[in-house]
Amino acid sequence: METIILSHPHQLRKENLKETVVALGFFDGVHLGHKQVISTAKQLAKQKEMQCAVMTFSPHPKEVLRADQGPLDYLSPMPEKIKLISQLEVDILYVIEFTREFANLTPQQFVDDYLIGLNVKHVVAGFDYSYGKLGKGTMETLPFHSRNAFTQTTISKVEKDHEKISSTNIRKLLEKGKVAQIPPVLGRYYEVVGIVVHGEKRGRTIGFPTANINTDRYLLPIIGVYAVCVKVKGRTYEGVCNIGYKPTFHGENKSFKSVEIHLFDFDQDIYDEEVAIQWIEWIRSEKKFDSIEQLISQIQEDKAKAKLILNKLNMCSCNC
Template sequence: MKIIELKHPHSINQQDLPPIVLALGYFDGVHLGHQKVIKTAKAKAEELGINSAVMTFYPHPSVVLRKSNAHAACITSIKDKAEEIEKIGIDYLFIVDFTPSFAELLPQQFVDQYIIGLHGKHVVAGFDYTYGRLGKGTMETLPFHSREMFTQTVVEKVVENNEKISSTLIRELILNGDIDTLPTYLGRFYKTKGIVVHGEKRGRTIGFPTANIEHIDEYILPSTGVYAVYIRVSGSWYKGVLNIGYKPTFHDPSTVKLSVEVHIIDFSDSIYDQEVQVMWIKRIRSEQKFNSIDELIAQIQRDKEAAIRHLETIKRDKNLHFV
């Protein structure tokens, strides 16, 4: 897959690209609804005998338009998003730098420059996709703005358990710690990436050494507590039990920053400064304060056993993708 980053105004000429079928959307999470849009574009491209493409935007439009950090945190970083889209077999990925000047484009200008101008011959988007200044362009107005240079397919909402699959729903599930339900909507378990950094090194003194993880991007993180996870280190996946929180047994939560640490089961290598990936499987319990170190050690042992049970249970689950 070829990745093309576009800054407005872009300098690509139509003849610089082959004819394409273009899927449009922000695609945070690349969930099952998004996948339907992207796979529809891929199928249409195969039908027409031309290339498939996806256009996404960075950062989230609301960060620019509302000057809000509400959507700064992501389900998938831009790199993760590209990886998931590539797995679907798309030929081109356009990443548009979403700026105030880009946001001011009128719907016709957006179509002229970013669809027709990129050699789009067919467009695929969700029923609620909007484009142009103030989102005035819709899938109903797109045929008018197309200048008869391309056709379109509208993908209706994807529903599961009587709920529309959406990034908003997935964000809520993550924030609530309901991560074991995510494969139903994401099509996979939730993953985040980070770097192993030096921590307080307290875990090793009580028999449960941990890898302290500093996340690379502003991921949406699950609620505080203990989780069964898989963690990828140097290309291999290992079972783990993760704690996210403020370690109230040792600290006043109001005085420390949130920490994420994983006890990697049957693993003893030093992995400081390495990039790792966490696959969040199931929440075991909420974070709690213990009266003694012995109480804490006993609970960690129970958490470890519970994590192993959960991980063994889902080991052959079709939703568990070790890729």
């Protein structure tokens, strides 16, 4: 897959581009609904003997149009999104740099410059896709704006248990810690990629060494303790993860939220290594303990619960 970053106004020339079927969307998380849009585009491209492209944006429009609200965290930050889409074996990924200038394009300008201008002959998008200034362009207006230059396929609402599969609903599950309910709508366990960094090194003093993970720009589940699988150095290990503020040591100070993982049967130096955390199941909320002894006892209980959960799911057929 070729990834092409486009800034407005882009400099690509239609006559230099192959005829294309394009899948449109933001595709945060690349969930099962997104995959239906992309797989439909792939099938049509094959039938039409054209190349298949996916078009997305960076950053999310809210980060530009509502800049006062600060940066967003993502289900799949751009490097992860590129990896996930490349696994779907499309030919091209167009990443449009979303700016205020780009946001001010009329629906007709967007279609002229970024669809017709990129030699798109067929568009595939979800029923709720919108484009152009204030999102005034919709799949219903697209035939008018297309000027007969391309045709389109609109993907109806994709549901699971009578509820729309959407990035918004996956975010809600994460906010409630319901990570075990995510695979049926995401198509896999929710995964966060990060780098192992130096922490307070307190875990090793109480018999439970932990790896502190920097998870830049990923949306994390609600604070608490989770059973996890962690991919590191080409292998996958079972573990237990705490997201939170470590109130036993830091009291009410909530200035820094940490992600700490204790891996089972593991004794390696992995500082500065990239790891991928798969969130399997929520165990409990974070809480403050009156003594280190109580904390150690609880960690032992958490570890036992995590092992029970992971063994029941047969997670570590995971090659560890």
